[in-house]
Amino acid sequence: MENMHNMAERYGRLWAIVIALVIATLAATLLYNMHTEYEKLLIRQERASTRMELETVSVGLNNALNSRFSLLLGLKAFAEAAIKQGNAELEFSRSFEAFxxxxxxxxxGIRNFIIAPGGVNKYVFPLDRNRKALGHNLLTDTRPQVRKDVQRTIENGRMALSGPYELRQGGLGIVCRIAVYEDGKFWGLVSMVLDVPPVLSEAGIPEYSRKKLLAIxxxxxxxxxxxxxxxGESPETQRIALPEGYWTLAVAPNDGWGGESRLSLxxxxxxxxxxxxLIAVSSSLLFFRHSRLRRAVKSRTAELYEANLKLVEENKRRVQSEGELCRSEFRFRSFFESSPFSLWEExxxxxxxxxxxxxxxxIDDFEFYFRExxxxLQECLAAIKVIDVNPASVLLFKAERKEDLLQGIADLFCDTSWDLFALEVAALASGKQHFHGEGKVLDLTGVEMDVLLYAEVIPGNEGPLDKILITIVDITEKRKLEEIMVQTEKMMSVGGLAAGMAHEINNPLAGILQGVQNVIRRLSPDLKANVAAAESEGISFAGLRGYLExxxxxxxxxxxxxxxxxxxxxxRNMLDFSRKSVSAFSTCDINSLLNTALEIASSDYDLKKNYDFKSIKIVREFDPDASNSRCISSEMEQVFLNLFKNAAHAMEKRGGEGEAVLTLRTRKERRKVVVEVEDNGIGMPDKIRKRIFDPFFTTKPPGAGTGLGLSVSYFIITKNHGGxxxxxxxxxxxxxxxxxxxQ
Structure with a gap:
């Protein structure tokens, strides 16, 4: 029995070893398969991560290229607008340079902009480094590819791209051209030369290529x-669509696919x-145990395997989610930082x-409540926190750095800003996700400006309101332009009325003046006929004169x-207002005209009688370069004299407080002459300033002014002189x- 027991024990151990070997062999096979599948999974994850990175780089490169292509389209729109307006060559050149x-x-990365009427380079910016391009005819260029590209954009009207290739001036670049048409006929070309390296740097490609192999x-x-x-590394690729053709980006790891996952493997x-x-040893030791225990071990092993697969899948989903989040944040940040409008994240x-x-x-009527x-409303202002602002905001509000605006928005408020803020807060209190309105704000230097404000609750933040995007657009110049347009319309409408009234009044007025002059002559003792007529009627002329006096x-x-x-x-003023002067233009010295007008003002009876013009301190700040200008001297003197009279009237109202100072300035700005007439009088509010050029509008007492001086002056400057x-x-x-x- 003992021998049989020993034999059974030996056979049991042998079977345990055999089973352990079989299990080990099966496990090794399974391990090999799992190793292979896991390696493939890691490579797929690495490729997926690389694709997401490549997409991010591609978006950046695409944005960098499109932003520059849009500049060329803007230049084309400028050329088409200038053609339609029929601008003279000089005006076209100035407008082109500024634009x-x-x-x-x-x-x-922009080397130059060129406008080529008829295919010949005529307008180049900047000119200093590109003078050789002037006068070059692209239609007869010696390079066949250039002629082919030019002909292609003329035929299809779309943007033609040349390159990338080594430019004549050195460096890798692209030449972009697009045809301009006038009434359906070819007018010329606009072109732009781009350096490729700055565009790639803006997209982050050089930095990315240091981490991985990259080619374009x-x-x-x-x-x-x-x-x-x-x-040669089976790269991931991504196409960048261009206005003509495309670029292909290829990326692969420096160590090949799977190199970054070797440690994990x-x-x-x-x-x-x-x-x-562990399984093999456990199997050999537990061979003789109950089968239920073995099934439990097997079941547990299967659970571990499933858990491992679930962990892999969860990791894959997490990587995808992180990639999508990064792309979304990148797009938002790119828009936020590059926007030309003032953006605030609050x-x-x-x-x-x-x-x-x-x-x-x-309370349900929040708009009425916050207005009152x-x-x-001040409590609401103190509760708002500025998270971030873009560079355009720093420029618009004249801040030295971004942190000056992050401290809060209270410094940007003027008296009229509260109405706009009340409407914005009321819209948010009512549950609205969008708001827009117009109002006034201050920049950090205290200058007031008109703005258009948009407020939008970023999706996902409707309840807590912890992320609001504010867009501010400066419309100050738009408002000034509207005022000028309204003033011009008033001038045009009143001109015809003024002419008709002047002609109707002139005839009876001439009869009145002639009759009065004749009566005065008939009563003058200097005419012997008057004395003789009185004596013939038996009347003493001296007695008649005494009675009349x-x-x-x-x-x-x-x-x-x-x-x-x-x-x-x-x-006469009404007639001057209603018709364009026929006086001849001549080259005049603006500084001399100002001095002449001052002499006339100093000897003017009304000015001496009412305002004592000679007691006013005159400050002359004349620019010798502004002396020569094409103008009608008599009309300019009339304008200056009207301004001097108004200045004297304004300073007389000060009531003798301090010295009255009239400052005259002239200066040359490009091809124009600027004249400023400034007084230290009582000034005027906005409602009067907006009507100051209206015909018959005056702030002087009845009988002291006709209200036509500044209207006629405005007409002389804007219509007769084009200023x-x-x-x-x-x-x-x-x-x-x-x-x-x-000038």
Whole structure:
């Protein structure tokens, strides 16, 4: 029995070893398969991660290229608008230089902008480094490919791209051209030369290529960036669509696919072998145990395997989610930082408790409430936190750095800003996700400007209001342009009326003046016929004269004559207002005209009688370069004299407080002459400033002014001389009239 027991024990051990070997063999086979599948999974994950990175780089490169292509389309739109307006060559050149300068500074890597009427390069910016391009005829270029590209854009009207290739001036670049048409016929070309390296740098490609192998080919398969060996590594590729053709980006790891996952694979193999060894040893030791225990071990092993697969899948989903989140954040940040408009990211979660408190009080008309309750509105302002602002905001509000705006928005408020803020807060309190309105704000230097404000709750933040995107657009210049347009319309409409009234008044007025002059002559003792006629009637002429003087008849007649001449002057002003002057233009010295007008003002009876013009301190700040200008001297003197009279009137109203100072300035700006007439009088509010050029509008007392002086002056400057006439004024700080005319 003992021998049989020993034999059974030996056979049992043998069977345990055999079973352990069989299990180990099966486990090794399973391990090999798992190793292979796991390696493939890691490579797929690595490829997926690389694809997401490549997509991010592609989006950046696509945005960098499209932003520059849009500049060329903007230049085309400029050329088409200038053609339609029929701008003269000189005006076209000035407009092109100003417009191209704005485009040139908006993006890096732009070598030049060119407009080529009829295919001949005529307008180039910047000119200093590109003078050789002037006069070059692209239609007869010696390079066949250039002629082919030019002909293609002329035929299809789309943008034609040349390159990338080594430019004549050195460096890798692209030449973009697009045809311009006038009434359906070819007019010329606009072109732009781009340096490729700055565009690639903006997209982050050089930095990314230091981490992985990266190459770029054009549509013809020509490699122009990176190393060709990447194509031997089965790379991930991504196409960049261009206005004509495409680029292909290829990316592969420096160590080949699977190189970054070797450590994970080694850890997996080590753990798997440990599991195999444990299973084999456990199987040999537990061979004689109950079958149920063996089934439990087998079941547990299967559960571990399933758990491992689930963990792998969960890891895959997490990587995909992180990639999508990164792409979304990248797109938002790219838009936020590159937007030309002022963008603010604000946290308004502090407003929610205020809204809930007001709703509990039964308030439902938030717009009316916030307009009337300034204290609650100030509490709302203090609860708003600025998270971030873009570079355009720093420029718009004249901040030295971004942190100056992150401290809060209270410094940007003026008295009229509260109305716009009340409407914005009321919209959010009512549950609206969008708001827009117009109002006034201050920049950090205290200058007031008109703005258009958009507020939008970013999706996902509707309840807590912890992420609000604010867009601010400066419309100050738009408002000024609207005022000028309204003023011009008023001038045109009143012109015809003024002409008709002047002609109708002129005839009876001439009869009145002639009759009064004849009566005065008939009563003059200097005419012997008057004395003889009185004596023939038995009347003493001296007695008649004494009677008339005792009854103030001569003074009344003189008053009628003065009033008639004043009315005649009004008629002449109305006629000047209603018709364009036919006086000849000549080259005049603006500084001399100002001095001449000052001499006339100093000797003018009305000015001496009412305002003591000679007591005013005159400050001359004349620019010698502004002396020569094409103008009608008599009309300009009339304009200056009107301004001097108004300035004297404004300074007389100061009541003798301080010295009255009249400052005259001239300067040359490009091809224009600017004249400024500034006084330190009482100034004027906005409602008067907006009407100051209206015909018959005057702030002087009845009988002291006709309201036509500035209207006629405005007409002389804008219509007769093709210039501009503006006014700036602050109550209590004086007024400055600015005249700009072509030189």
């Amino acid at each position: 191209a300068a704005g485009l040139y500074g908006s993006a890096a 080919k054009d549509a013809s398969g020509k490699l122009f960036y990176g190393e060709g060996k990447v194509y 080694l850890v997996f193999d080590a753990l798997a072998w440990i599991v195999v060894i 946290n308004m979660s502090g407003l929610v408790p205020i809204f809930e408190r007001l709703q509990a009080k039964g 309750s300034r204290s609650d 005792r009854r103030d008849i001569p003074r009344e007649l003189e008053s009628i004559r003065i009033a008639g001449e004043r009315a005649a002057q009004v008629v 501009s006439f503006t006014v700036e004024s602050q109550p209590g700080q004086g007024t400055c009239f600015r005249i700009t005319i072509p």
